[in-house]
Amino acid sequence: MNKTITMQHGSGGSATAELIHEVFESAFSNEILSQMEDAAAVDGAAKIAMTTDSFVVTPLFFPNGDIGRLSICGTVNDLLSRGAYPKYITCGFIVEEGASVDDLKKIARSMSETAAEAGVQIVAGDTKVIEGSGGVYINTTGVGFLTDDRDISAANARPGDAIIVTGNLGDHHAALLSCRMEVENDIQSDNAPLNDIVDHIRKFNIHTLRDVTRGGLATVLKELAEASRQKFIIEDALLPVDSGVRDFCGIMGLDPLYMGNEGKMAVILPEAEAKEALKSIKESRYGENAAIIGRVESPGSVEEEGGLYSRTNIGGLRSLSVLMGEGLPRIC
Amino acid sequence: MITLEEIKNFLKEYDGPDINIMEVCGSHTDAISKNGIPSMLSERIHLLSGPGCPVCVTPSSYIDRLIALSMEEGMVIATFGDLIRVPGSSMSLSDAKGQGAKVVMVYSPMDILDMAKKDPDKTYVFAAVGFETTTPVYACLMDEIIKQDIKNIRLLTALKTMPRVIDHLMEEGAPIDGFLAPGHVSVVTGYGVFEPIAEKYKIPFGVSGFSGQELLVALYGIVKNAGCGVVKNYYPSVVTKEGNTKAKSLTDTYFEVSDASWRGMGMVGGSGMELKEEYKKYDMGSKGLYEDHKKNKACRCDQVLMGKIKPNDCPLFGKTCMPENPQGACMVSTEGSCFSYFANGRTM
Known part of the structure; x- marks a missing residue:
């Protein structure tokens, strides 16, 4: 595929499919995500903690980290702050045209590695392409299980x-x-x-x-x-x-x-x-x-x-x- | 040899005549707050914040001029971060940015060299504000502009000098019994520049560093020398009587003494610097930016800067005037006295 993102990658057609396949599916692949359903069906708990966070950091890559790792850590740590056990994450990408596909691959790989480290599964995702100059923004939503009645607040x-x-x-x-x-x-x-x-x-x-x-x-x-x-x-x-x-x-x-x-x-x-x-x-x-x-x-x-x-x-x-x-x- | 504990006890237990000590450096104001020094002083030792934060003393007409330039086609304003939020007569550069003004924030004036070279069709204007500490950096910038023959950089200057404004404060009858002399400025100017003022008004100056210990030692020295026209150097590791002669000579190559307008205080003869005649082609119209209109009529930054009132005595302080929505310049920078009082919960 192309080396940079163009508006075509946001069309919903074949270029979008190629982007998802080559960048995200190959990095995030798991049995839930691979079903490619409109919504993920997952096991639950009687009480869950839920949080969402958006990441707009520049530069995308910095010493010892990148926006991908950050987008997992931020949401996982928010769940942990309520004493929850982090389980699932969804991620929404907003990518500006001109972004490098190699960078996106690196970001996706970093997210995958960090999710594995944090013991969470990436169960749903979305990608949108907008006009711009190569920026990448990520929103992650996380779900964690609360297994007792402790109130950490x-x-x-x-x-x-x-x-x-x-x-x-x-x-x-x-x-x-x-x-x-x-x-x-x-x-x-x-x-x-x-x-x-x-x-x-x-x-x-x-x-x-x-x-x-x-x-x-x-x-x-x-x-x-x-x-x-x-x-x-x-x-x-x-x-x-x-x-x-x-x-x-x-x-x-x-x-x-x-x-x-x-x-x-x-x-x-x-x-x-x-x-x-x-x-x-x-x-x-x-x-x-x-x-x-x-x-x-x-x-x-x-x-x-x-x-x-x-x-x-x-x-x-x-x-x-x-x-x-x-x-x-x-x-x- | 006196110990730090003895100095602390002295400052806490002091029961002599009331003494007003002004710090004329924004970094000192910040360091005093961060070290919790007001909580360590006797009720008879009063600290006042003077006109030592460069963005706090820049008049509104200068900000207005920057805003007007930033709106012009082909013009880019480069500035340090603090200045972006300082209110002019109706808005700040930050407000103007929301309306399409072209403003870039830089960390060093040298950053502008590459920007201007890469973008030759635009004129880059550096908002050159500061005291004796910052002016030599603008002189270095001038050196590079000329050496590299860069045609699209200009300066809009609002440069100030310290000794003259201190003299002015005393002439105006500011209730000051001693000065905590600015450490960074003294590195460049040398502490000798304060000696004539100390002698003239029979008040002590203590040149201080920025650690808690250094500040306590200097305050102790100032209280002990109350009534004496002396300058004591409590920052000898970097401050000498003559100062940094190389920096001073570089400054003198490009800049000369001028009158300057201080926010809230008006014109003070000989208290500024501007580009010399032969370098005026690099100036973007700095001359004559003297007018100073308050955004909010009730703002009392002028009296704060002259040590006549404490920041929390201003009717706007912490009410309509807060760091998120500053009505006066002293609430903008972390080194502004109103900001420092507000952010650190200071009342004294």
């Missing part, structure tokens, strides 16, 4: 809980920015499915789990503090940040607390279980740099309800908000 953090983050902050964001700015460094994206971490800590009494993505840890924790109506305190000295990312942030005037990740969770559970849980996370795949970074306290005043504070390295107290603005690099 943003609103469940309680005074006396510990706050754990499962690894270094800001890796994905710093890797992407470095790419876009053509800065050469060793920073790698952390995009990864976090099944192993979550499976290792299911035995603990987890109150809250949250995927740390856009807006970074501070934004996520502020939202959790507000949803739980508690006061969160974190210690700057305990935050895990790779030295390369820290230096990059320093030069760019960015704050690792507001830098996005694609392979990290915030875990909130009773302090008494925190050390054991941390040990389990550290033994999991992608959890080696996990750390206990703070605690949940009872708010002492109305102002403190939903507040997120950090104890700074020199002993000051800083009040943190959600990410404001676009996190642009400073100019001087």
Whole structure:
């Protein structure tokens, strides 16, 4: 077939069939998808978790990842955040004319490998071609099974809980920015499915789990503090940040607390279980740099309800908000 | 030798006369907030944010001119990210982009060289704002433009210099007892430039770095020297009395001192820089962009920039004026004082 996508590939005719066959079917093939029905019929559970996410990242390929891997990780991690077992994924591609067929093949292969790693089946898909200049956008919808009545929720953090983050902050964001700015460094994206971490800590009494993505840890924790109506305190000295990312942030005037990740969770559970849980996370795949970074306290005043504070390295107290603005690099 | 713990205790327990210390560098404002320093000071030590964030002090007529250029056929505006959202008299570059303006965000002025070479039919205009720290980079850009004989790059300048505006603040009676002198600017200018002002007004200057420890040490030094016309260098690892002579000489090759208009503060004689006469052909009409109209009449950025009020004393702060919809320039950049107060929940 052609080396680049043209409007013909979106016609629904033979060129579309060729695209699906050569790019997607060969990468995703499984017994459900291969039936080529209008809808996938799959086994279910009494209670399921469902989520959807769209991926529009540029560049399509970045250090240690690509839009395909990202599109699986993002949705799988959202399911895991509710304590679900991720099972099925659907994917919708919107491809601009001019996109490279080889790139699409690479993206599809990466999705297939990541889905296998995350233990999810790609059971349905769709492709549309639009006018443009070679962009690729992916939407994935995921279904996970909920096997017990545990309620893991943003609103469940309680005074006396510990706050754990499962690894270094800001890796994905710093890797992407470095790419876009053509800065050469060793920073790698952390995009990864976090099944192993979550499976290792299911035995603990987890109150809250949250995927740390856009807006970074501070934004996520502020939202959790507000949803739980508690006061969160974190210690700057305990935050895990790779030295390369820290230096990059320093030069760019960015704050690792507001830098996005694609392979990290915030875990909130009773302090008494925190050390054991941390040990389990550290033994999991992608959890080696996990750390206990703070605690949940009872708010002492109305102002403190939903507040997120950090104890700074020199002993000051800083009040943190959600990410404001676009996190642009400073100019001087 | 005093320890950091003793410095912290001193700053927390200080019970002498009230002292107002102004930081005149946006990066200091940001670092003070991020280190939680206000929570570590006695109630008698007051921190004020000065006119040290370059996008905060750029007048509306400059933004309006950029917007007008960006709408012209064959014209592309290149700018740093912060400037895109600064309101002009009616809209920002970001608003204009939504209406078809051609604006590209760059991380270094040098990025524009390749863009212009690949696209010779368009004129690329760099929005050259900044202080003494950034001007040498524009001088490097000029060097390359001339060396490579690139015909389609122009500068629209709104360049400012620090010592003169500090002098102006004191002339205007700003209630300041000491200055946390800008670290980055001092690397280029040298700390010697602040000595005449320190002596003139009998106030201490402390040149500081950007870590929490460095800021605490400098604040301690300023409080201890209250009433003395001295400049102390607490950032000796990179700051000298003479500064970076190479950068200064490169700047002087292309730019000369001019008057400048500061947002909310008006004209300050000799507080700016512009391209020299022989390089004016690279200028896109920077002269005369002095007018300054507020987008919102109630905005009090001017008084914030002069240390007369705290950001949270402005009636718009955190209400109609927020980072998502800034009414004044100080709420735009992470280094703007209003943004820094708002994002970090500062009240002091």
